[in-house]
Amino acid sequence: MQVQQRQMRQSPLLTSIVSVILGMLVGAVMMLVAGYNPIQAYIALFTSAFLMPYDIGETIRTITPLILTGLSVGLAFRTGLFNIGVEGQFIIGQLMSVIVALKLDLPPVVHVIVAVIAGAVGGALWAFLPGFLKATRGVHEVITTIMLNFIALYLANTLVRNWLSAGSDSTEKIPESASLRWDVLSSLFGNARIHLGLFLALAAAFVMYYLLWRTTWGFELRSVGFNPQASEYAGMSVKKNLVMSMMISGCFAGLGGATELLGTAEYLSIHGSHTGIGFDGIAVALLGANSPVGILLAASLFGILTYGGSVMQFEASVPYEVIRIVFAAIIFFVAANIVRWAGTKFRKKAVTKDA
Amino acid sequence: MGKQSWGILLLCALLVITAGCGTAGNQGGGNGEEGFSAGLVTDTGGLNDESFNQTAWEGMTRAKKELGADIKPLESKRDDDYIPNLTKFAREKRDIIWGIGFKFNKAIPDVAKQFPDQKFGIVDDSLGGNIPENVVAVTFKEEEGSFLMGVIAGSMTQSDKVGFIGGITSPLIKKFESGFRAGVKAVNPDAKVTVAYAESFTDVAKGRSLAANMYNGGTDIIFHAAGGVGKGLFDEVKTRKKGKYWAIGVDMDQSGLAPDHTLSSMVKRVDVAVFDIMKDIKENDQFPGGKEVQLGLKEGGVGLAENTDKHVPEKVMKKVEDYKQQIIDGKIEVPSTEKELKDFKG
Known part of the structure; x- marks a missing residue:
């Protein structure tokens, strides 16, 4: 046994x-x-992801948002929900944080903290909608979240064009006070765009582990996912827990968007289609078996493949599509x-x- | 966290270490004694976009042939790739590194600052006037070429309805739109110009549906300035009656996409611009750093596709030549923004 x-x-x-x-x-x-030559290509891929401090920094930068979107999908899976809306919540996270970064004038450290929180809250609220609809009207979250992805994308595009920039295709760069980059860290990695979002991502992984497996509330969340009827019978509020799981999941995704914007891009541009980071999160969660440690490893692998893949194109002239x-x-x-x-x-x- | 988790972490650490220890093979690729090397980073459109990335690459291949340059492309898959891609070339110490497209307007200054000894070039953006000393900004007077397209469309429309499909709303695409509308207005003040923006440079399906809507609404000639979206326009026009519905291409001669339905293309000689600047560096050691190089009809930076006379009658061609001369002579000031267009009398 x-x-x-x-x-x-x-x-x-x-x-x-x-x-x-x-x-x-x-x-x-x-x-x-x-x-x-596949051997040459794979060697190029893995070595170039770690070739120089700069590459290591950029690889970590690629991994960071994948951890957060992976956690977002993984947490939803654990509580019986299939959150395909990570992409949309990610975009809303970016949008909220860029609004705070550009429109509010705050002192250095406070500014970035408020911007990160705004992104996380934005993602959570965007995920509240499908959660609420599922709890009250029984609408399947897969349908609503997919639709909300598109609404988020075009909402962000419209706001960038009409409000955040003067008719151009991207916003101004965010002020330094709202940036998640830290000179000490960047200089360690040859001025790569590695940023403090990494530590937020690692903290989020711990939060997911602690919440789900070390608290009563987490037990309730998982239990509602396993068997709603039994949980209801045991006196748990299925509706409340369902909405809460969705919001925590969205919070992770929004955090991913916020850190990516405040750390990596530092501006928001109009996108013709989704960034794909949210969708890659589904793959990360699947490969990582929805466990925090697994997601960290899976995100690392996908991050290495993504960044190393683009270098592989450079070194061995193998097209990037092979990596996909x-x-x-x-x-x-x-x-x-x-x-x-x-x-x-x-x-x-x-x-x-x-x- | 059981024993197992530790095992996983150990495994991961091992992987990182072994991969990290792998010797850094060929770092070079840089320039030899006399050699000249250049790198080109595309925007998200990719090398085969039938548009400015592709024409820029043609300029590079010409440099390979005529200057013996060592050339290499890097395609960007996301906006986030611009900086690492530029950095890769900068680390190789290539003689010039091109960022193709206005989407590079934030990445180029960043990387140029980090590598002050490297030369960079950006196409289609003037960086708001703050051009670093080691960067050259190449822009085109798209409005002038588009004006001539407007002259052709305005003269040849049967229904007095012509269309314009733009990519993402931006000052750059507005230049095309304003020039085109001014050209139509100049030859045919009664003609109505329908304008639509796809808000994408890649969405082919969107381009096709926009084109279909316009043609169904009675428009018979459509000009596009929408990168990959424009492929949709050609897909649509091909299915329509020959000799009645026309498309006008952009950036390079696009008549290959629909030979019997393409009136002309507003060619933008990104290849010439890219090649000329590289030639200057190689042969004369001259680099217009910190400057904006503006190319219009006069400089041969924009113009008509060579096979335009295939479908365009001689009478119209004459008119086009006439307007072209007037623009070159400065008799006509082609509007490049919506505001200037309003004041344009034609």
Whole structure:
């Protein structure tokens, strides 16, 4: 029994590792077919993500928002919700923080804190809508959050054009008082755009772990996700917990948007389509098996692949699209749960042999 | 946090260390003794955008052929990629690094400040006048070329309705719009110009639906200045009656997209501009740093596609030539903003 339990616990890690390896194999095959040398490409990819302090800084910068959007999706999954609206909540986070950064005149440290909080609150409120609709009207959150993604995108575009900038396609740069960059940190990494958002992301991972597994409230949230009827019967308020999970999830996503804007871009421009960071969060959560540590690792892997992938294009002239294929293949293998399938086959064979 | 988590962390640390230790292979790629090297970073449109990224790259390949330059492109997938991409080239100490498109107007000054010994070039933006000493800003008088497109459209429309599809609303695209509308007004004051913005440079489907709406509304000639969105216009016009519905391309000769439906294209010689500046650096060691290089009809920076006379009758061509000369001579001041357009008498 104990052995079986341990196997059950190990399986997400095993699934993830095997899926990553298989995904990279698929990418290698693609490269071979297209006439590139996969070994050279992968070496270029991984070494260049860490080549110089600058690259390490930029890799970490790429990882940071993926951690937050991954946590956002992961937390929602844990509480029985499928939050596809991370992208929209991310954009609202960016929007709120850029508004605070540009329109309010505050002293240095206070300014950035208020801007970050505004982003997180904006994301939470944007996620409140689908949560509320699901709780009161039973509208499925997948539908509402997808729609809200588009509303967020075009709302941000409209505000940037008509209010935040004078008819141009992007806002001014935010003042230094609202920036999340820290000179000491940047100079350590060769002036890369690494920023304090990293520590907020790590803190958020701890918050998710502590909240869900170390508090009664977190137990309620998870329990509502597992079985709403039983939770209701046990005296928990399903509706309240549902709305709250959605808002915490949105808060993480909004925080991701805020830190990305205040740390990395430092301005908001009009986007023709979604940034994709929110959607990558779904992949991160899936690969990380919705656990905080898993999400940290998965976000690191995807961040390395994303940043290293663009350098790989530079060093080995392999097109960046190959990296997206690797992404997709990894997700495919995780979702299809190849490992368990192979495991059961193998075990069956072993059993028949024994008999 | 059980034993397992520690195991994972250890594994991760190991991965980072081994990857970090991997020797940094070829860092070079830089310039040899006499060699000249150049790097080009595209905006999110990519190298094959049938637009200014592609023409800029043509200028680079010409530099490879004629100057023996070592050239390399980097495509940006997101706005966040601009700075790392420029930095990669700067670290290689390439002789000049191009950022193509006005979207680079925040990244170029940042990177130029960090690498004061490197030369940079930006196309389509004047950086609000604050051009660092190691940066050259190349801009075009798009309104002048667009004016000639307006002359063609205004003279050839049967329905007195012509259309304009813009990319993202911005001062740059407004230059195209103003010039085009002024050109139409000059030759055909009765014609109505329908204007629509896709608010994207990549959304092909949006371009197609905007074009379809305009054609359905009676418009017979549409000019676009919308990057990749314009492909949608050509997809749409191809399905319509030959000789009645027309499209006008932008940035490069786009007649290949719909040979029987393309009247002309407003070509923007990004290739010439990029090549000339590189040639000056290589052969004369001259670099117009800190300056804005403005190219119009007079400098040959903008103009008509060469095969324009294929579908445009000689009478109209003559008119176009006439207006072109007047602009070059300074007799016509083409408006470049909406405000100037209002005051334009034609």
